[in-house]
Amino acid sequence: MTDMFEKLAQSVIDGEPDDTSTLAKEALEQGLDPLKCITEGLTKGIQKVGELFASGDYFLPELIIGADAMKEGLEILEPALLGEQKREVVAQVVLGTVEGDLHEIGKTLVGTMLTANGFQVKDIGVDQPASAFVDAAKEVDATIVGASALLTTTMLQQEKLVQALEEAGLKPKVKVMVGGAPVTETYAKKIGADGYAEDAISAVDLAFRLADAPA
Amino acid sequence: MSSERQIIEPIRTPYKLSLLGNDQLNDLQEATLTILENTGVQFPSEKALAIFSERSADVDHESQVVKIPRELVFKAMSTVPRYFTLGARNPEFDLKLQDGVTYFTNDGCGHEVVDSVTGQRRASRQSDVGMMARINDYLSSMAFSWTMVSAQDRGVTSPLHEMDVTWRNNTKHYQSVTMMGEKLCRYGVEMATVLRGSLEEVRKRPPISLIVCTIAPLVQDKEAIEGALVLGEAGIPIVVMSMPTMGTTAPATYAGALAMADAEIISATVLMQLANPGAPVFHSILHAWADPRTAAYVGYALDARVRYAPVEMAHHWGMPALGGAFGTESPELNSWQSAAEVTTDPLLVSLAGAEIVTGLGLRNTYTLLYPEAIILDSDIYHRARHSLLEMDVSPETLAVDVVESVKPGGHFLSQKHTRKYMRTAMKRTILQQLDSAGQYRDPVEYAREKVAWILANHHPESPPADVQKEINQILATADKELKV
Numbered sequence: 001m002t003d004m005f006e007k008l009a010q011s012v013i014d015g016e017p018d019d020t021s022t023l024a025k026e027a028l029e030q031g032l033d034p035l036k037c038i039t040e041g042l043t044k045g046i047q048k049v050g051e052l053f054a055s056g057d058y059f060l061p062e063l064i065i066g067a068d069a070m071k072e073g074l075e076i077l078e079p080a081l082l083g084e085q086k087r088e089v090v091a092q093v094v095l096g097t098v099e100g101d102l103h104e105i106g107k108t109l110v111g112t113m114l115t116a117n118g119f120q121v122k123d124i125g126v127d128q129p130a131s132a133f134v135d136a137a138k139e140v141d142a143t144i145v146g147a148s149a150l151l152t153t154t155m156l157q158q159e160k161l162v163q164a165l166e167e168a169g170l171k172p173k174v175k176v177m178v179g180g181a182p183v184t185e186t187y188a189k190k191i192g193a194d195g196y197a198e199d200a201i202s203a204v205d206l207a208f209r210l211a212d213a214p215a
Numbered sequence: 216m217s218s219e220r221q222i223i224e225p226i227r228t229p230y231k232l233s234l235l236g237n238d239q240l241n242d243l244q245e246a247t248l249t250i251l252e253n254t255g256v257q258f259p260s261e262k263a264l265a266i267f268s269e270r271s272a273d274v275d276h277e278s279q280v281v282k283i284p285r286e287l288v289f290k291a292m293s294t295v296p297r298y299f300t301l302g303a304r305n306p307e308f309d310l311k312l313q314d315g316v317t318y319f320t321n322d323g324c325g326h327e328v329v330d331s332v333t334g335q336r337r338a339s340r341q342s343d344v345g346m347m348a349r350i351n352d353y354l355s356s357m358a359f360s361w362t363m364v365s366a367q368d369r370g371v372t373s374p375l376h377e378m379d380v381t382w383r384n385n386t387k388h389y390q391s392v393t394m395m396g397e398k399l400c401r402y403g404v405e406m407a408t409v410l411r412g413s414l415e416e417v418r419k420r421p422p423i424s425l426i427v428c429t430i431a432p433l434v435q436d437k438e439a440i441e442g443a444l445v446l447g448e449a450g451i452p453i454v455v456m457s458m459p460t461m462g463t464t465a466p467a468t469y470a471g472a473l474a475m476a477d478a479e480i481i482s483a484t485v486l487m488q489l490a491n492p493g494a495p496v497f498h499s500i501l502h503a504w505a506d507p508r509t510a511a512y513v514g515y516a517l518d519a520r521v522r523y524a525p526v527e528m529a530h531h532w533g534m535p536a537l538g539g540a541f542g543t544e545s546p547e548l549n550s551w552q553s554a555a556e557v558t559t560d561p562l563l564v565s566l567a568g569a570e571i572v573t574g575l576g577l578r579n580t581y582t583l584l585y586p587e588a589i590i591l592d593s594d595i596y597h598r599a600r601h602s603l604l605e606m607d608v609s610p611e612t613l614a615v616d617v618v619e620s621v622k623p624g625g626h627f628l629s630q631k632h633t634r635k636y637m638r639t640a641m642k643r644t645i646l647q648q649l650d651s652a653g654q655y656r657d658p659v660e661y662a663r664e665k666v667a668w669i670l671a672n673h674h675p676e677s678p679p680a681d682v683q684k685e686i687n688q689i690l691a692t693a694d695k696e697l698k699v
Contacts (some may be wrong), residue, residue: 065628105626
C-alpha cells in the first residue's frame with residue numbers, strides 16, 4: 001500500500017502524467033482508499049515538486065508537468081471518494097484570464113503554484129466574462145478569485161469583475177487577487193481588488209494571506 | 216553565466232567577416248614593402264643590425280635605420296609559421312591555433328588597483344598579479360593568461376616575479392607583457408626550461424610567450440627586440456605589437472597608419488626569421504586616435520571601421536594575429552561607457568578571425584583594475600560567444616511534432632520537449648542570476664561575490680616543489696644580479 005502511495009508521489013515528481021493516471025486506476029482496482037491515494041501520494045508528490053522548484057532544482061516545465069500529473073490522478077481518484085470524504089485543502093480558488101484576453105501562461109503558473117501549496121484551483125480558462133468567474137465562485141464556494149490580464153485594454157475587465165462579485169453579494173467573503181504585466185499594486189487598490197502579485201511565487205504568499213491561512 | 220569550472224570556452228564560429236578586399240590587402244602590403252625598402256625602420260640594437268647586415272639588408276649603422284628589400288622580406292616571411300601551439304602548464308589547456316577558433320585573455324598591463332578591502336586606488340603589486348591569475352584560471356572565458364597588472368613592489372625583476380606568481384596561481388599559457396631585455400629574457404627562458412624539464416619541451420609546448428611593442432613611427436625598442444631574439448632562439452612565441460596613434464605618431468588616415476604599423480611589425484618579424492627561421496610570431500596592431508584638439512589618446516572614436524582589419528593584414532602575410540578588445544576609456548567599473556565602447560569588440564574580432572585576443576577586465580584605458588570587472592566583461596564575452604555559435608537545425612530542434620501537439624492557443628510548458636531543453640536553452644547573462652527568492656540579482660554584487668568565491672575555493676595546482684625550488688633559486692640570482 002505504502003509502495004503504491006510512493007509510486008503515485010514519484011510519478012508526480014517525475015512529471016509522468018500517463019504513469020500517474022495508470023497508477024491511480026491500479027490503486028482503485030486494488031481497493032485502496034482514494035483519499036489516502038490523494039493525501040499520501042499525489043499531494044506529497046506535488047509538495048515535493050514545489051520544494052524542488054523553490055530550491056531552484058526544478059524549473060517551470062517540471063513544475064507544470066508535475067501539476068499535470070497531479071491533475072490526471074485527481075480526475076480518477078476524486079470521483080471515487082467515498083461518502084463524506086473530501087480532501088483537505090487550504091482554500092478554494094477560481095482562476096481565469098479576463099474577457100477579451102487570450103493569454104494563458106501567467107494564470108496557469110499561478111494555478112500550478114497554488115495547487116502545489118495545497119489550494120484547490122478551478123481554472124476556468126482564458127477570455128472569460130465576469131459572470132463566468134461569479135458562477136464558478138458560487139459553484140465551488142470559493143474563498144479567492146484570481147483574474148489575469150496581459151493587456152492595458154483588457155485589465156479594465158478586472159474592475160468589472162470586482163463589481164460583478166459585489167453585485168452578486170459575494171464580497172467581502174470572496175477575495176479578489178489580480179495580476180498580469182500591466183497591472184500594479186496601485187491599480188489593484190484603485191479597482192477595489194484585495195491583492196496584487198507580481199509573479200506566481202508571490203501569488204502564493206498573497207493567497208495564503210487572503211485565505212487567512214498559515215503559509 | 217556560463218559553466219566556468221576548469222574548462223576553456225573559446226569563441227568557435229563558422230562565420231567570417233571580411234573588412235578588406237584582396238586588392239586593398241595587396242595595396243596595403245605594397246605600401247608596407249615600399250616603406251621597408253625606401254624609408255626603413257630604426258633598430259637601435261647592434262645585434263639586430265649585425266643580423267640584417269649579414270643578410271645584405273641596407274643598414275646605416277649611424278642612424279641605425281635598416282632598409283629591407285622586398286626579396287629579403289618575402290624570403291624571411293616564408294618561414295613564419297601560420298599555426299602553432301601555445302603550451303600550458305596543464306596540457307588540457309594547450310592552445311592549438313586553428314581557423315575558426317579565437318582564444319581570449321585578460322587585459323594588461325595595469326598599474327593601479329581599486330583595493331577590494333579599502334575601496335581606494337593604490338599601486339598594483341605582486342599579490343594582485345597572483346590574485347588575477349587565479350581568477351583567470353577559473354574562468355572559461357580565459358584561454359590563457361596575461362600580466363594583468365605590474366608587480367611594482369618587485370622592481371626591475373618584476374617581470375620574472377610576475378611569471379612566477381602566475382605559475383603558482385594559474386595552469387594556462389602565460390603571455391608576459393612586461394619582460395624586456397636580453398638578461399631578463401634569458402632568466403625567463405631558464406625558468407620556462409625548469410618548468411618544462413628541458414629546452415626541447417619548451418620548444419614543443421612553450422608555456423610562455425611575450426609581447427614586444429614597437430615605437431611608432433618606425434622604431435624598434437632595443438630592449439624589446441633583443442629580448443625577443445632570446446626567446447625566438449628558444450622557440451618561444453613573440454607578439455610584435457604596434458600601437459600607432461593617428462595624427463601624432465602615424466598618418467591620420469586608416470590606410471596610412473595601418474601600413475606604417477605593418478612595416479614596424481614585418482621588419483621585426485623579418486629579423487626574427489633571419490635569426491631563427493620558423494620562430495613563431497604573432498602580428499598585432501592596436502591603433503588609436505589623438506584628439507585633434509587636445510592630443511588626448513582616444514581608443515574608441517565613433518568611426519572604428521577598421522578596428523580589426525589588421526587581423527586580415529596578418530593573415531595576408533601568413534601570420535597569426537592578436538586582436539585588441541575591451542580597452543574602455545571609462546574609469547568606472549560599470550558605466551554605460553564601459554560596456555558600450557567594447558560590446559562589439561569580441562564579436563568583430565572573432566568574425567575577423569584573430570587567433571588570440573586581449574583583454575578583459577581593466578578600465579581607464581588598460582590601466583585600472585577592479586578585480587570584479589573581469590566577471591562583468593566575461594558576460595559580454597559569453598554573449599558574443601553564443602551569438603557566433605552555429606545554430607542547430609534538426610528534426611529534434613525544429614520540434615514540429617511538439618508544435619502540432621500544442622496546437623494554436625496552447626502553451627509549451629507541459630511538453631516533455633520543453634522540459635528537456637528549456638533549462639539549458641536560455642543562457643543566463645549576469646543580469647539574470649537568481650537569488651533564493653527567485654529575483655534577479657544586482658550584477659555588480661554578483662560579480663564581487665563570484666570573485667570572493669573563486670579566491671576562497673579555487674586553488675590551482677602549483678608547480679612541483681622541486682621545480683619551485685629551482686625557480687626560487689633563479690629568481691634569487693636574478694634579483695641579486697639585476698637589482699640596482
